[in-house]
Amino acid sequence: MLRIFIHDNQTSKLEEMTDPKQILTAISDTQKTIWVDFAKPSQEEAKLLEEGFHFHPIAIESAMKEGERPKFYSYGNYSFLLMEATVASNKGSVVKLSQFSAFISDNYLVTVHQKDINFIEDTIKTIKGEPELFNKGVGFLLYNLLDGLIANYFPILDKIDNKLKTIEERIFQRPNQQVLNEIFKLRQEINQIRKSVSNNLDVLSLMLRHDSLQSSEENRMYFMDLYDHLMHLLDMVDMYHDMVFTSMDAYLSSVSNNMNNIMKVLTAMTTIMMPLTVITGIYGMNFDLPEFHWTYGYAWALTLMAVSVVAMTLFLRSRKWL
Incomplete structure (x- = not known):
């Protein structure tokens, strides 16, 4: 699905379109800021990335293919960003990751994702209610998206915290093989989150060195705030990682005491x-x-x-x- 938002910076008028041909006309107008969102793009829509925007084939391949490592590259007149995002999971697993890609230029932002991601919809609602946010530039729009991406990790950590508390109670009540299996599963999920947060932190660190994404000192402060949030996330994940090993030790001690x-x-x-x-x-x-x-x-x-x-x-x- 293709969604196009074109903002006239002079009149603060926001238009939502679906016709790809209108993008190519608007890109050349420096008085307009454009956001194009490719949600689960078809092969026909994906051709627009190369034929319309003339993005590098390697960057397009990374955006279209799930399982790529987070990265940030500069291609001269645009930059390519790929980060991991959390998505809703209907299964027992706490963690489900997908990738979020963005092509960033001076007056346009192109986002690509293969799964439904809630912070995309939240940002769309925000810009529809406050179209003047486009006046702050593409960098600020990207900040809003990445702020939602990072915020999605916190509910997952809350679920992990609740799981750890439940496991600790069961360890002292009736430790069994099922409890041990849950500890191992939770450890794997925490390691998965830690790897994801760490990779995203590396990408954001590269972005902070790229001046073109920070059109003003104010925007730079926003991106620094994102960096602080990721550092806080990493500290929390490390804490839960230690707590899992503490739970493992408590389980082994409890089993040993029972024996x-x-x-x-x-x-x-x-x-x-x-x-x-x-x-x-x-x-x-x-x-x-x-x-x-x-x-x-x-x-x-x-x-x-x-x-x-x-x-x-x-x-x-x-x-x-x-």
Whole structure:
């Protein structure tokens, strides 16, 4: 799907169009700021990137192909940006990533994405309500988009925080293999987020060195704010990464304690049964013992066994071994 927004900087009039031919006419007018959004572009729409805008084929291939590493390149009269963005996930996984690409020039911005991304729609609503935002230039429009891209990470970290709290409760209540599997899965997701945030941070660092994207000192401050947000995200991800390993240690300690308690009970039972083994061993010998001819011999043996069990139990409790 192709969406075109053309803003007249003199009249502050914003027009939304869908005809690609109108783009080529508007690009040459320096008094207009243009945003073209390619959402899940078809092959026919993708041809416009090369034939209409004359973007480099490598940049177009990166924009159209999912799974590319975040990057930033300058091609003279325009720059190419590729970052990872979070998208809604209907599955059990907390994290689902897609890529967001942008071609940035002095008076136009072209964005490309293969998945539905909510911050695109949010930015469209914003510019429709405040078309004068285009007067601040393409750099400010890009800032609004990247601000939404970064903000989408925070709800994911909130979900991870809730998952960690749930896992910690289950560790101390009833640790089992399922809890361990969830810890491993969460660790993988945190590593995935960390890699994504780190890559985006590297890209933003390259952008900050490129003066053409920061048409004013004010815009530069906005991009610096994005950089601070990503640094804060990275700190949070590192914290959750440490918490996962702490949960892993707590799980192993809990399992080890449970095993120790089981061994303690089994050892105590074995110790209590030792006198019985001795008594039955004595009376099981192949000799003629006096107790065999005694009327109360059987009762005597049972009583002796019972007394030994009670005595051993009291002894273990007195030493706090049971």
